[in-house]
Amino acid sequence: MTRDDHHADGYGPAGSAERLVGASADSEDTAIEAALRPKDLAEFIGQGKVREQLDLVLRAARARGGTADHVLLSGAPGLGKTTLSMIIAAEMGAPIRITSGPAIQHAGDLAAILSSLTEGEVLFLDEIHRMSRPAEEMLYMAMEDFRVDVIVGKGPGATAIPLELPPFTLVGATTRAGLLPPPLRDRFGFTAHMEFYEPHELEQVVHRSARLLDVEIDAEGAAEIAGRSRGTPRIANRLLRRVRDYAQVRADGVITREVAAQALAVYEVDDRGLDRLDRAVLDALLRLFGGGPVGLSTLAVAVGEERETVEEVAEPFLVREGLLARTPRGRIATPAAWKHMGLTPPQQPASGGPGQQGLFGT
Numbered sequence: 001m002t003r004d005d006h007h008a009d010g011y012g013p014a015g016s017a018e019r020l021v022g023a024s025a026d027s028e029d030t031a032i033e034a035a036l037r038p039k040d041l042a043e044f045i046g047q048g049k050v051r052e053q054l055d056l057v058l059r060a061a062r063a064r065g066g067t068a069d070h071v072l073l074s075g076a077p078g079l080g081k082t083t084l085s086m087i088i089a090a091e092m093g094a095p096i097r098i099t100s101g102p103a104i105q106h107a108g109d110l111a112a113i114l115s116s117l118t119e120g121e122v123l124f125l126d127e128i129h130r131m132s133r134p135a136e137e138m139l140y141m142a143m144e145d146f147r148v149d150v151i152v153g154k155g156p157g158a159t160a161i162p163l164e165l166p167p168f169t170l171v172g173a174t175t176r177a178g179l180l181p182p183p184l185r186d187r188f189g190f191t192a193h194m195e196f197y198e199p200h201e202l203e204q205v206v207h208r209s210a211r212l213l214d215v216e217i218d219a220e221g222a223a224e225i226a227g228r229s230r231g232t233p234r235i236a237n238r239l240l241r242r243v244r245d246y247a248q249v250r251a252d253g254v255i256t257r258e259v260a261a262q263a264l265a266v267y268e269v270d271d272r273g274l275d276r277l278d279r280a281v282l283d284a285l286l287r288l289f290g291g292g293p294v295g296l297s298t299l300a301v302a303v304g305e306e307r308e309t310v311e312e313v314a315e316p317f318l319v320r321e322g323l324l325a326r327t328p329r330g331r332i333a334t335p336a337a338w339k340h341m342g343l344t345p346p347q348q349p350a351s352g353g354p355g356q357q358g359l360f361g362t
C-alpha cells in the first residue's frame, strides 16, 4: 500500500500553526492512524446507512465473484473515507493503492497507476475533485470500459494506443460531491455521503482507541472528549492523545471527566470543541460589534487574522454549530453564541453601547 501525499491543517492559506481541532491530518495523525483504523465493516462505528448499503454492494459483488462497483465517498475531512476505502479492499480480499487528485497532474501519471493495477485491486483516489482535466477524462474511459488511450508522440504524428486494464474498483473521495463534473459522478455505481458523528458514536470511537492505545478511561471521560470533538473521529483520536499525555504527567494515568476537562482547558478546547481562534472570532463579534452585523474584513482585523483564516478555518464550524450566521449585511452572532460565551446581548443593539453596527455594518 502506498500513499503519495498527505496534507496538514494550517490556519488557511496563511498557513500558520496546526490546530488541535483541525479536521485534516497532521504528521502525528498520519503516523498513528494506521493503528487506530477499524479493519472491517463490523468494526466501523456509526454511519449506519452507509455501512448497510456498502455491505450489500460488497456482499453481492463477492457472491458474483466479480469486482465491486466504483464507490464515491463524500464528506468532511476526518470522517473515515480513507478508512472505509481500506475496509472495502479488505472485505473484497483485494489489495489497495492510495493516491490523490493533486498528485495526478498529468494524464500520464494516471495511466501509469492504472496500467499497474492488478485484477480486482482497489484504487483509492482522495480529493478526486482536484484532479487535472485531462486525467479526469482518461478516468471516464477507465471506469466505464477498463481501457485507456495512451497518447504517444506529439502534434499531427501523435497516436492513441489503446491499453486494456484489468477490472478494478475505484473509490473516490471528496469533501464536496457537488464539485465533481456530472459525467464523473455518474460513473460511480454507489455514492455514500458521510455525516458528522453523534456524540455517543464518538464515545465509542474514543473507547475503542483508548483500548488500542492501552489507556484507561471511564465512561464520563470518554463523553467529555467526544463532546469536544466536533463530530469528527480524527479529532476525537487526537484529543484523546493529548488528554492521555496530561493524565500521565499530572494525574494517575486514568482519564476521568475531570482529567479530560482539565487537559482540554490547557489546550484551549472548550466544552463545545471551540478553540482559541473560534472563541476570538465570537468574542470580537459579541464584545466589539454587539453581535453584528459586521463585515468579514473588519472582523478579521479585529482578531488579527487573515480574512481567509476567519472565513475558511473558524466560520464553518461556528455556522454549523448555529453560533454565527453569514448574512448579506455581514456576520451576526446568534442567541446561542451569547449564551455560549457567557455574555448578555445588549437590550437595544442600535442605540450605541458596545454594539457599533452602524459603523461596521458592511
Ligand SMILES: Nc1ncnc2c1ncn2[C@@H]1O[C@H](COP(=O)(O)OP(=O)(O)OP(=O)(O)O)[C@@H](O)[C@H]1O
Pocket: 023, 024, 025, 032, 033, 034, 036, 037, 038, 043, 044, 045, 046, 076, 077, 078, 079, 080, 081, 082, 083, 084, 126, 205, 233, 234, 237
Ligand atoms: N467510523 C469510525 N470508527 C472508528 N474510527 C474511525 C471511524 N472513522 C474514522 N475513524 C478514525 O479517524 C481517523 C481518520 O479517518 P480517515 O483517515 O479515514 O478520515 P478521512 O475521511 O479519510 O480524512 P481525509 O479526508 O482527511 O483523508 C482514523 O484514525 C480512523 O481510525
